[in-house]
Amino acid sequence: MSLYARVQDFYARQMRLLDEGKAEEFAETFTEDGVFAQTTSDPRHGRDAIAIAFRKAIDRRDGPRRRHWLGMLSVDEEADGTIRTRYYALVIEGRRLHLSTSAEDELIDREGALLVRSRTVSHDDD
Amino acid sequence: MSLYARVQDFYARQMRLLDEGKAEEFAETFTEDGVFAQTTSDPRHGRDAIAIAFRKAIDRRDGPRRRHWLGMLSVDEEADGTIRTRYYALVIEGRRLHLSTSAEDELIDREGALLVRSRTVSHDDD
Amino acid sequence: MSLYARVQDFYARQMRLLDEGKAEEFAETFTEDGVFAQTTSDPRHGRDAIAIAFRKAIDRRDGPRRRHWLGMLSVDEEADGTIRTRYYALVIEGRRLHLSTSAEDELIDREGALLVRSRTVSHDDD
Structure with a gap:
């Protein structure tokens, strides 16, 4: 699997943890x-x-199922192995678009697992 | 092409069939x-x-163009060749977010074609 | 990187140029x-x-940050090297879905760079 696909797959699994309320497992990523x-x-x-921060946020929330959508991903790998990504992310709550953002990650590949x-x-204005 | 990209490309073509009202060709996937x-x-x-079910749903519909967006895809291939995917899907109708869902597929690779x-x-609540 | 991932990465960078108001750099793609x-x-x-067209459109705009989301991508490479893509695109403005579209590109690979x-x-009706 190409690095690009690996990052997409990683983000899908990572954000699903968050959307399923698994703050502790999310933190492990x-x-x-x-x-x-x-x-x-x-x-x-x-x-x-x-x-702790995400556990609080999850427990405080009430309302329709929240889903994080990441997309428009670009990936750069540096000479020292650092993986830099940029992407957009939306927070969808039921039929409502709750938030539009752009984001940057620094990832590492530790024995085949991305972290x-x-x-x-960065949150966009409403 | 990696399996991950193949699944993405397959979903894009499959859902376009549905969004273009081709229920019978959609069923062939x-x-x-x-x-x-x-x-x-x-x-x-x-x-x-x-x-039959999608033909009915398509013919019954009136309103702005419906588009299915699949994303946040994760892919697992099992030893027997079964491909298991999980993903989110949105139904967009013009400027309206009609539905937010999560889904699971079991795919097979038959002579180079995914089915x-x-x-x-699973539909999310509003 | 597979062609499919290359196209995704290219679109992410290209549309970010547009969303950041860089009409001239966007035109260079x-x-x-x-x-x-x-x-x-x-x-x-x-x-x-x-x-010129995008510079005008960008300078005329007022309102929340605009972001272009491309997805549901399919890619076909022809014998002469022409790359044909089909995809959906959304224009998101803050918490608002501004526009839903479908699109087709003809791309070429010039010395490793997609153009x-x-x-x-094609814009969908509201």
Whole structure:
């Protein structure tokens, strides 16, 4: 499988964990010291902080099923093996488009498994 | 072409048949005994039943052009050659998001052509 | 990277140029004599005409961030090297689905870089 397809497959599985409310398993898709940053909150450093933040967000939510759609992906592999991606992401809630974003990831390939070292998500205005 | 890309290309062509109102050609993308199941109706068994059900749905419809978007795809190939996929699907009608779903397929590769042996689509609540 | 993944990666980078307001760089992703045609206006012939048309459209726009999502891609390569693609495209503006379209491209591979020789975009009714 090409790296491009691997990243697509990885994102599909990763975001499904989140959409199914598995905050802890979602956090495991980051490196131990992985960072998650987005427009609306302080960056989360490390798997525990990421799991706690998403657990809270999931438990607080009420309403139709939320689904994250990632697309318009570009992938660059650097000489040291770092994989840099850029993509758009939508948050869909039932029949409603909740949010449109663009994002950048730094991924690593650890023994055949992709992990997120850093993710930065920029929310678009309404 | 990698299996992952083949599945993406297959889904694009398959759903375009449906969106262009070609219910009978859409049914041909299933195996002879293929099954289509979704939240809102009894499962359809076999190409004829699938063609009839979608022909009815297409002829009954009025309104803006309907387009099926599949994404967030993950693909697993089993030892016996069965290809299992999971994905999200949206139904877009003009400027309206009509439906958000998640789905699972069982595909087979018959002499280089992918066919759906089984599809299960779960509709999200509004 | 498979041709299918290359086209996906190319479209992601190309549309990001447009969404970031870089009309001139967007036009460079067409061949010198490339053609852009869509439902709502006369075809634009050549990079200069494409750049001018998109520059105007970008400068005229006001409102939330616009993002182009391409998906449901199928790719055919012809014997002479011409690459023919079909896909759907959405225009997302903040939380609003602005437009749903289907499109066809003729691409060429020039020394490892994909370029659009011809693009035809059909807008769906609302």
